[in-house]
Each structure stands twice: as structure tokens, then as C-alpha cells.
Amino acid sequence: MDCPACNGPMIVVEHAGIEVDYSPDCKGVWFDTGELELLLESMELDDSGLSMDEILALDEAKTDEKARRCPICNSKMLKVMIGSAPGVMIDACPNEHGLWFDGGEVGQVIRQLIDSQPSSTDKQGKVLSFLGEVFKAGD
Ligand SMILES: [Zn+2]
Ligand SMILES: [Zn+2]
Numbered sequence: 800m801d802c803p804a805c806n807g808p809m810i811v812v813e814h815a816g817i818e819v820d821y822s823p824d825c826k827g828v829w830f831d832t833g834e835l836e837l838l839l840e841s842m843e844l845d846d847s848g849l850s851m852d853e854i855l856a857l858d859e860a861k862t863d864e865k866a867r868r869c870p871i872c873n874s875k876m877l878k879v880m881i882g883s884a885p886g887v888m889i890d891a892c893p894n895e896h897g898l899w900f901d902g903g904e905v906g907q908v909i910r911q912l913i914d915s916q917p918s919s920t921d922k923q924g925k926v927l928s929f930l931g932e933v934f935k936a937g938d
Pocket of ligand 1: 804806826
């Protein structure tokens with residue numbers, strides 16, 4: 800699979816049974832539908848509002864950023880804002896193949912979700928360190 804942002808080759812990265820496609824060149828991450836939810840569930844972050852259905856129900860963000868194409872079906876992806884201020888703009892396949900995050904954005908969204916929880920757990924720390932190592936999520 801080629802990266803929808805830089806067209807470079809993507810590598811598959813696995814954590815706790817969840818596979819994501821990662822672009823070493825631009826540090827972007829592709830989640831097949833359902834994989835982001837599994838990752839969030841593994842961190843005990845429920846009700847994140849980030850299921851594919853919920854994301855596709857959001858209004859399309861107004862932006863000059865170039866549309867990207869789904870690496871699976873080649874359709875133009877929708878740009879939607881998720882998370883709390885500052886929101887993160889991600890790309891979603893209108894045919895529900897998955898979600899694209901630019902470099903560092905996955906870590907940003909997950910940190911926002913953790914900050915909105917009353918207490919953090921070991922599982923969240925483990926996934927965050929995985930994200931830090933693999934995705935180089937910045938602070
Ligand atoms: Zn890339
Ligand atoms: Zn698609």
C-alpha cells in the first residue's frame with residue numbers, strides 16, 4: 800500500500816493485535832475501519848466519538864489542504880475535524896475503508912482523550928509509549 804500523503808511505501812506496525820499502516824517518510828498513519836476503535840478500547844477509552852460512523856457523520860472541514868485519496872479505493876477522502884480545541888484534521892474514506900492521520904496527529908488525539916478521562920491507567924501508558932516509539936508522537 801502506498802502512502803496517501805507522500806506516495807512512499809507504508810509499513811505495517813502491530814501493537815496488541817492491532818495493525819496500522821505507517822509511512823516512515825512522512826510519519827503519517829492509516830487505520831483500517833475499526834482499528835482506531837480497537838486501539839482506543841485497548842486503552843479503556845470508550846465513548847471516544849471516533850467510530851467510522853460518527854466520523855463520517857461530521858461536517859466536512861473547510862480547508863485549502865489538498866484532498867487525499869484513499870489508499871484502498873482511490874476515492875477522494877473527506878476532511879473532518881476531530882478532538883477538542885485545537886482540533887485535528889484527518890482524512891476519512893467516504894466508502895468507510897479507514898482514516899488517515901498526518902504525522903503526530905494520532906498521539907495528539909489520544910492525549911486529548913486521556914486528558915478528558917478522570918484517571919489514567921497502565922494500559923494508556925503502554926499505548927502511549929508505543930505511539931511515541933513508532934509514531935514519534937510529539938508533546
Ligand atoms: Zn507518507
Ligand atoms: Zn476507500
